[in-house]
Amino acid sequence: MINIKILFFGKLKDTWKTSKLNYQTSSKTTEDLYQELLTKAIGEPHKDSIKVAINDEFVNWSSPLNNGDTVAFLPPASGG
Amino acid sequence: MINIKILFFGKLKDTWKTSKLNYQTSSKTTEDLYQELLTKAIGEPHKDSIKVAINDEFVNWSSPLNNGDTVAFLPPASGG
Amino acid sequence: MKLFNLSENKINDKQLKELVLDPNSGGFVCFEGWVRNNNQGKDVTKLAYEAYNKLAIKEGNVIISEAMDKFTIKKAICTHRIGLLEIGDMAVWVGVSAPHRDAAFKACRFILDEVKSRVPIYKNESWTDGESGWVEQE
Amino acid sequence: MKLFNLSENKINDKQLKELVLDPNSGGFVCFEGWVRNNNQGKDVTKLAYEAYNKLAIKEGNVIISEAMDKFTIKKAICTHRIGLLEIGDMAVWVGVSAPHRDAAFKACRFILDEVKSRVPIYKNESWTDGESGWVEQE
Numbered sequence: 122m123i124n125i126k127i128l129f130f131g132k133l134k135d136t137w138k139t140s141k142l143n144y145q146t147s148s149k150t151t152e153d154l155y156q157e158l159l160t161k162a163i164g165e166p167h168k169d170s171i172k173v174a175i176n177d178e179f180v181n182w183s184s185p186l187n188n189g190d191t192v193a194f195l196p197p198a199s200g201g
Numbered sequence: 202m203i204n205i206k207i208l209f210f211g212k213l214k215d216t217w218k219t220s221k222l223n224y225q226t227s228s229k230t231t232e233d234l235y236q237e238l239l240t241k242a243i244g245e246p247h248k249d250s251i252k253v254a255i256n257d258e259f260v261n262w263s264s265p266l267n268n269g270d271t272v273a274f275l276p277p278a279s280g281g
Numbered sequence: 282m283k284l285f286n287l288s289e290n291k292i293n294d295k296q297l298k299e300l301v302l303d304p305n306s307g308g309f310v311c312f313e314g315w316v317r318n319n320n321q322g323k324d325v326t327k328l329a330y331e332a333y334n335k336l337a338i339k340e341g342n343v344i345i346s347e348a349m350d351k352f353t354i355k356k357a358i359c360t361h362r363i364g365l366l367e368i369g370d371m372a373v374w375v376g377v378s379a380p381h382r383d384a385a386f387k388a389c390r391f392i393l394d395e396v397k398s399r400v401p402i403y404k405n406e407s408w409t410d411g412e413s414g415w416v417e418q419e
Numbered sequence: 420m421k422l423f424n425l426s427e428n429k430i431n432d433k434q435l436k437e438l439v440l441d442p443n444s445g446g447f448v449c450f451e452g453w454v455r456n457n458n459q460g461k462d463v464t465k466l467a468y469e470a471y472n473k474l475a476i477k478e479g480n481v482i483i484s485e486a487m488d489k490f491t492i493k494k495a496i497c498t499h500r501i502g503l504l505e506i507g508d509m510a511v512w513v514g515v516s517a518p519h520r521d522a523a524f525k526a527c528r529f530i531l532d533e534v535k536s537r538v539p540i541y542k543n544e545s546w547t548d549g550e551s552g553w554v555e556q557e
Contacts, residue, residue, distance in 0.1 A: 131403030200402030280540030
């Protein structure tokens with residue numbers, strides 16, 4: 122088990138009813154973690170429309186998780 | 202014979218060594234006039250690159266001339 | 282100074298423009314995006330932009346670098362406002378100077394489009410019906 | 420007030436911008452062209468723009484009308500400087516406001532391109548070698 126911090130942005134804050142979460146998980150990758158989190162989500166946001174970042178860098182869905190990481194889930198941007 | 206005023210702009214002022222000319226002609230159209238003026242030009246500016254206007258309106262090369270008209274010859278614009 | 286920034290205060294476009302102007306560049310193109318009183322058919326009373334600040338600044342500056350590589354331009358700057366905005370406030374400013382107009386227009390458009398699609402900034406609108414919500418890209 | 424104008428004095432871009440801004444339009448694009456210290460490989464000391472004033476104003480306003488018809492924009496204004504200009508002076512200003520960025524960019528570019536090719540304005544440059552001459556479109 123590792124301890125991570127999870128950040129949700131934009132409408133994903135509504136989906137998980139939080140913007141920040143300290144979380145313990147046995148997931149090995151960002152994708153595993155996402156699937157695990159879906160069980161707690163309101164709705165089923167498709168990961169194709171979501172980007173994931175670890176420690177302020179965009180990563181992909183097979184990126185490994187390490188203890189102490191901050192994982193962010195980002196819906197499509199709507200700046201401008 | 203009709204009396205007209207002729208205006209030259211941009212590099213055509215160099216071609217005809219003047220910017221404004223009171224002129225008497227028996228030319229019937231803008232094209233006739235242009236051919237007549239070419240005999241007084243330095244060089245032979247091709248009329249394809251030149252626009253012609255009568256009394257502050259663009260016209261074409263078959264437009265008729267009338268007594269008292271102001272005819273302007275305009276090289277390619279270079280504003281901006 | 283970073284070329285892409287987030288600002289919690291009103292965007293000082295005059296100051297940004299001074300930074301973009303270049304004596305060797307005859308062309309300057311800028312885009313300004315303002316908060317409209319309506320969007321996608323709803324009357325907007327105010328809006329908030331929230332960003333993943335660190336990643337947004339990083340990605341925004343990558344976009345400016347890409348524009349400098351891709352187009353023959355001299356300088357490019359973009360600032361995006363975050364926090365609570367009122368109707369008529371400027372939300373985003375992009376300015377580009379270049380020797381020729383074509384590059385200036387294309388780079389300005391490129392930066393704006395990429396910022397809108399890639400920089401993690403999220404718009405939350407409040408409407409006259411009292412509701413509010415996260416707004417998807419148009 | 421006409422939407423396309425010639426100006427013998429410095430272009431007041433702040434004032435022009437105020438006229439273009441529109442509360443229903445989220446997007447504003449402007450282009451500014453300045454006198455560079457070099458052009459087509461020659462060092463420029465100053466330049467003069469001469470216009471066929473009446474026809475230039477008429478044709479410039481036709482171009483703005485065409486832009487209003489062709490693109491979904493709210494307001495568009497263009498002013499071109501004439502007379503003697505110094506290095507760093509603004510030669511032309513085009514500003515467009517529109518509900519969406521695509522129309523604003525396209526209309527601004529359209530107006531600039533059409534003005535450059537259709538409005539009878541002629542550039543005469545003075546160079547550091549003491550010579551001067553009429554300059555063709557790039």
